[in-house]
Amino acid sequence: MAEAQVTAAAHRGGHRRGSVHAAALLVMAALIALPWIEPDKFALHVLSLIAIASIAAMGLQVLLGYSGQLSIGQAAFYGIGAYTSALLTAKLGLPFPFALIGAGIAAAIASLLMVPITRLTGAYLAVATLGFSIIVYLFIKNEEWLTGGSYGFIGIPRAELFGYVLRDPRSSYYLNVGVAAIVYFVFARIEGSRFGRAINAIRQDADAARASGIRVTLLKSECFVIAAFVAGLAGSLYAHEVRYLAPNDFTFWKSIEILIMVVIGGVGSLAGAILGAAVVVGLPEYLRAIGDYRMLVFGAILIATMLFGEGGLAALAATVGRRLYALAMRLILKPTASRKAAP
């Protein structure tokens, strides 16, 4: 009897996830309504950039937060995606949707080069990814015939879907946020799946995972490929959003930015990756008013976040949410309780 109940509870295990999904849907509704409330072009452009960055950050979240592999070279895959998409559309005239997928695939294929290094761990793995990203950066900078080199890549067409060119910031906003949403829901499925459990197990104890028959190197490589694929998608979206690429967009700093997004958002949390992207991309824009001091303040904020927000912004938001909920409940329940007690 009791056992049947527990089993049923085990099957229902996803109900907490259900409420998270409900919250995500609510956020989605707000995001859909937003351009009609705030039609400012620049604001929409920044939101697009946040959505794009959050895609790359969610990829790294799978790699670092789920499987525990530290990459400080995601800019390489981001850059490969951006330039692949630019080349496919501007030079070969392929339609945007093919270029988008092609960018993801190109980045994923490039990440296969990383397979041998997935047996490295910790800082050694980080340095190897860094090395790879520096090589990609140098390639972009030096192979002018292909990438335009330091002059940059110009003439990238606007994104276009089914013959409809996304000309105004509102429609490209929907494209970028839409892809980010798809990536979010796809990755949300990983949690609580066999694949998700296995990569989590690898992060927590690789020896025990091996002893349970998990092919550690294979799964780690899969995570690399997945993260690279979505970084490639993000690169493609970036190329068509900004329509001009320069090697300096894909330096080591970009990798570090993506890493910062994941860490200040909260390692292991998908929603955190999005929050982190919003802060890392959005904050400097808002700090523009203070000119030269803006990156100084950004650095200070980053340190302060590490000092005061242990589980990242996601944990902070959850705490705030819980407190508000408790407060609301108290406010709602108190009158009822006193009424009950009165007679």
Added chain:
Amino acid sequence: MGALSLSQLIDLVVGGLAIGCVYSLIALGFAMIMRATNIIHFAQGEVMMLGCMCGLTSLWLLPALPLPVVIAVGMASSGLIAVGMELAVYRTLRRRRVPIMNIITATVGMSILCINAARIIWGSEPLRFPELFATTAYDFSGVRISPQLFWIMVMGVAIMGALQFFLKHTPTGLAMQAVAQDHEAAQLMGANLTRMMAYTFAISGMMAGAAGIMLGSMFFAFFEMGFITGLKGFVAATLGGLGSIAGAMLGGILFGLIETFSTVFLSSAYKDGIGMILLIAILLVLPSGLVGLWQKRR
């Protein structure tokens, strides 16, 4: 390319060794901090840059300062800055037992902070050092060596030798080594953990400061100079096997030589990339760096 005369070869070796000493000094800082705290100190390059800037400023104020004094100024200021970082931020983070990734991210924040502070204080133009060295080459029975490179090598080796002596033969150095190996055991034996950590940051800062003056005098002082050089120092430390003092020295010198030679024989546009390819190749054979050569034989 093509055939290389003996004197050209010597020039290359000397140039590689000199820049290698700079990398070694930075790599040493990375390795010491890594050993003691497990963190990758991404602000190490910026500590170096700030030391360089402070040294240069001291030269502006007192143009007649001899080289050793300038180096001492650079070492002292970098050491103080690194200790300041440790005491103000990293120590607190460690005490709160936050995940290591958070501390590493804080070091990135520190690096952003330093770069932008330096830009505000010293401006964004590259700054030239006054001549610190004789300009006529030294002649060692026919072999001509630039005094600048010669003295950089000598000082680099002297500083690293002093560090080795300090770590191996002084009570404080030995206590630091013990703390790096096992926090709890060392504490039980009476080592003051907080103080040893501060010493670790002080010494790694001093190494970086010396590197900063050397690098600045070879090229110029620049607010972004710490960034790529810091990365190279990190790579050199990894090449040597993170956390190994001897490995870091070796890794730095090796990295300097590789970089210098690949610029000449391969392509200067890809000079940073060739070192990286080599690094990845070495890590594939020795997943824990060069120290693996003499440690893995169990």
Added chain:
Amino acid sequence: MSAATHGEGLLEVRGVTRRFGGLFAVDAVDLAVRRGSVHGLIGPNGAGKTTLLNLIAGVYRVSSGLLRFAAQDITRHSTAKRARAGIRRTFQNLKLFGEMTALENVAIGLHAQTHAGFFDAVLSTPRHRREERSITDRSMAVLHFVGLAGLAQARADSLAYGHRRLLEIARAIVARPALLLLDEPAAGLNVTEAAHVSDLIARIRDDGTTVVLVEHHMDVVMRVSDEITVLNYGRRLAHGTPAQIQEDPVVIEAYLGRAGETDRAQA
């Protein structure tokens, strides 16, 4: 799947040696484990028991010698490959996935027997849903078997020590392995808990899983083992039934001769 072949050799360790530097941790050891038996592995501290277990599990490679499992040479197989072939283990110093629930920990044990990958999860394919259902059911059944059913949703790092030991066993047996390697499953347990563990080991054997048991609790070893091998200084000292071992003068000498030393090491 087991009873029919009871008695024949399942695992054969032939002349296995493992050196660390100049030290012989395991020195030319022979061991034959019969299918359907509990094979005790005892010896003073540092005798090489855990090293031998790690060699069988594939954590270390043998320096020389041969390992045969279910009529196959597995000497060069990786840990994961051995686990997939049916060799599962527990760890002396507990290696649970602390951030996961007890149920999820056990579910990891079924990884090799299920197949849904990334795309199955993303698309929520029928295979994914079918497997998830069966994983949950089988994991719950095993938690019930070891007596942890009520704690299925508890985080592993919040469990009491004794429960964590049981959870490790549950994770190792959920895939019904042919061979189970237990590395001191009763270490740190009180008498009641240790009795529960020896009872559990007997039930695991009766369910068709062969067990190799490294254990310091002599009452546990003597109670459940069908055969015992004694190691000393990395070498095989004796082999026999529990009764034979208890009366073997060589074994008594080895234990008594180092008893004081052992006590101090354990204290």
